[in-house]
Amino acid sequence: MVHEIIPVMIGEEETNARLYTYFWSNSKELYDGRRRPCVLICPGGGYAMTSDREGEGLAVRFMEMGYHAAILRYSTVPEAVFPDAFLQAAACMKMLRECADKWFIDSERILIQGSSAGGHLAAMVSTYWHSPELAKILGATPEMIRPNGQILSYPVITAGTFRNESSFKNLLGSQAEESLEEACSLELNVSEYTPKTFIWHTYEDSSVPVQNSLLYVNALVKAGVPVEFHLFPKGHHGLGTATDLSRSKDGRGVQVQCGQWMDLVKAWIDHNIPDDEA
Template identity: 45%
Template structure:
């Protein structure tokens, strides 16, 4: 299993976005070529950890990548810029997708099976690329959308809306204090993903817990409703009990006993089965 650090260089100046002080990086967790297995193009998943756009949670990063690799998926963790306004992190994720697609042969990846996965605020980032990949915000900078298009997106207890059910900390870090409580501002509307879904949004896998008291489940319900309205294929799992931030929901990622939840932990096998079925 190979792991290295790859700096990425988004076109911030071209997008008229201030360059962050630190560089976002990709950390691959890869299955190497095996003579025994032979030529095999694998699906790839880019993981965006959560953390309220304030930090990147380690619990939702390397352990998830290693688990994916163990299920035959080439994994990449995006350590994206936090406490930076939209669309800073979105430019970083788009650049990461373009990089992986351009180097698909190097990493034994099927370029038509590249998904983005996110947890909490990281799910907002993954969802942002899913809805914005073919909008002028990105296509004018990347010379079109196909190179940055995720073939699917995987949202784990996602932050979705800047409206009534918003996770205020995430939205505040994303748009700034002056916009965070204005539901009708163009800035907050832009980051309310349920309002940005279109017929071009790729297939989605989503899970959440119904009693999440940090990011209300209404975030997921709003998004699923928008996907259904536009005819976008999705698989969703809403578990009745479970705290926010469960990650793998087992001893691997739990920092306390209450974060071990075997029922919620079923999401991972369901997700990898969905990936290997071709995101359907």
């Protein structure tokens, strides 16, 4: 395994964000020269931290599937507010494509995954990857930033009625302007540029109401964006893999039915990515 900790750069400036790689080695005995899909993982944490339970366990499972994985430990409050984490995530997408030959990544199968507030971050990149302003900041073409698909676990989506108040407070800080809130309310900004989406949530989630996912799924369908959505009846917020890999020290984090989501997402990736319509 190629495990590196790489500083995230915005132009020539080094940020305090780090990319942790979990890449398959290019073993001549096994897969000489094989290009693998890669999943960029954005853990949740309400934009106040990045959760360990939504990081390494997912990376290990994606590696088990035969994919590369990378975890973005993005900047959070009090050191950073919008758009810092967004720029860092977009910069990581650029990095993965630029280094696709070096790391044996299939450049047409680079996906972004996020849980909770990390789901909001992932969906932000999926929403705005085509922005000329973003490309200019990163010194890239929009295609270098584009996710081929997005995977959202119980994501924060809306700044409206069903918002997760703490996530938006941490994200925006003192910038709580109506126009910025609208831009960060992602169900209002889905377009034909939004990539294919896999999304799951639980009915019992009391931290990020399931309406976040329902609003987003409806917007995706309206925009003609292919989406696979799974709503599980049981399970609290922040499950990660929903298996022992995400079990916290108090025993929380395991929900057997929800644990099947990673098998479902493997089938989705294998049969739906790359996006041949792009």
